[in-house]
Amino acid sequence: MGLVVNSGDETTLTLLNDEILSPPQKNIPKDSFHFAYIIYFTLGAGFLLPWNGFITAVDYFDFLYPDESVDRIFAVAYMLVGLFSLICIIFSPRKSDAFVRINMGLGLFVVSLLVVPLMDVFYIKGRSGLYNGFYVTVGALGLSGLADALVQGGLIGSAGELPERYMQAVVAGTAASGVLVSFLRIFTKAVYPQDIHGLRNSAILYFIVGIVLMIICLVFYNVAHRLPVIKYYNELKLQAVNDAKQDKGPLSGPVWEIMGTIKWHGSGIVLIYVVTLSIFPGFITEDVHSELLGDWYAILLITAYNIFDLVGKCLTSIYLFENENAAVNACLARLLFYPLYLGCLHGPQIFRTEIPVTVLTCLLGLTNGYLTSVLMILAPKKVQLQHAETAGILVVLFLILGLACGSIVSWFWVI
Structure with a gap:
């Protein structure tokens, strides 16, 4: 995990999370x-x-x-x-x-x-x-x-x-x-x-x-x-x-120091949900239509999003992408969903059919799930064990802030 260094003349803290969270395997009880x-x-x-x-x-x-x-x-x-x-x-x-x-x-x-x-x-x-x-x-x-x-x-x-x-x-x-x-x-x-x-x-x-x-x-x-x-x-x-x-x-619990340590994780989470909530479910339920599926179309799209969100969040149990900078950049890359969904609404007729919209919605759910899971797993590991709970609560604060901002954006911006 590396050393945690406080600003000013404070002593360098040498207690590492890895030493605490990775003790000799033989001493750890099994999760039966x-x-x-x-x-x-x-x-x-x-x-x-x-x-x-x-x-x-x-x-x-x-x-x-x-x-x-x-x-x-x-x-x-x-x-x-x-x-x-x-x-x-x-x-x-x-x-x-x-x-x-x-x-x-x-x-x-x-x-x-x-x-x-x-x-x-x-x-x-x-x-x-x-x-x-x-x-x-x-x-x-x-x-x-x-x-x-x-x-x-x-x-x-x-x-x-x-x-x-x-x-x-x-x-x-x-x-x-x-x-x-x-x-x-x-x-x-x-x-x-x-x-x-x-x-x-x-x-x-x-x-x-x-x-x-x-x-x-x-x-x-x-x-x-x-x-x-x-x-x-x-x-x-x-x-x-x-x-x-x-x-x-x-132990006073230096909230602002912890927030500074995980600020990029939190910023990525906010960005994830601003993009997701400004598109989903408003675009899915109000802007796209299917003559074939009728009012089932929105329900099936929402189900597809939720299934792929679950898939994304389960993928981190198989492979966890531990480069936090790349994860935050991937959150920025999700801004591409805006022009892609615009293409499904106003682009050529071939893009305004059920298949492109369904594929995009599945990708929206997959990236939402995987990146959320990555950042929420990594954030508490950036601080010492005694501050991990506070870091986790701060991550939830960023999450709710992202949900609130995304909901507000969806009010004022419609695809």
Whole structure:
């Protein structure tokens, strides 16, 4: 990993991540049946499923609240609450334990997901125009945004303290969440009629699946801390923290120094999601059409994007591109998607057919998944082990900032 040198007259720090994270192999407990990996994969899928559930049920909410711009209000409410909450976590003078934050967040996810189906059964009952229900729904979404900050920040932060495969598992899990919801969307569209009864059944199914997965995540996460392999790396982190306290006094957590160390990783992540969110899903759902596939076209394109996003995030388990400068340059190269998609919309007729658009959408998902996984894996390894959790939380801050900027760009820029 190399030496970490602080500015000014501070002493050169010689404690290397590689020495901590790569102890003699014979001393490391085995991840039996890859159970720890499966747990972190499931947790990665879990913390994104509530958002995916709310936004996938947008047809149901559009019917209930026709005078509101549901998808845009949902995005602003969720991301602003999540961003503000994450900033509070990062700069809080007293850092709460990740174990507490994650358990609290998973509990809040369950509460927020219960609101919509319970309100549908006891109050809304399929009736349109009851806007008190809309305000309650937005409040539940905001609660889900808070839960996301607690869970995602804590989970990415704690995965940053573990070997690379566990961060890869979390990131791949986030993509699996999108694939799961896409298949649920295909199932509900094929099975349920597209009237209010079908929309209600579809929405309730999304939220029930989300609640079940949150309960599984709660059980899995509390089991994870009892696994020998996780205990082993937690003890390494405690040792690193204690060593740092003895060398330099109380560990203050130099947030700005850590942010400076991983700034290029964070910049790459922001750029990834500005490009992705300014194209997807707006272009896919509004600008391209198919006479052959009709309203299935957008659903199939979104599914293709999510599948290739998962493929990209899984590829880092086979080959991890460790040149961070090249990875950031690859993020810049993704700007080429803009003229390519413009060609599919306004270019020669051969480019305005289903195949070119589908290929581009698959490549958009593949590059989004792979580069996100690379940068999120590498960033926490740039700092000492005792600061890896903070680096992981900062990576999530960059991620949410990229999502927010991409969403804003999609409002003002249309292909």
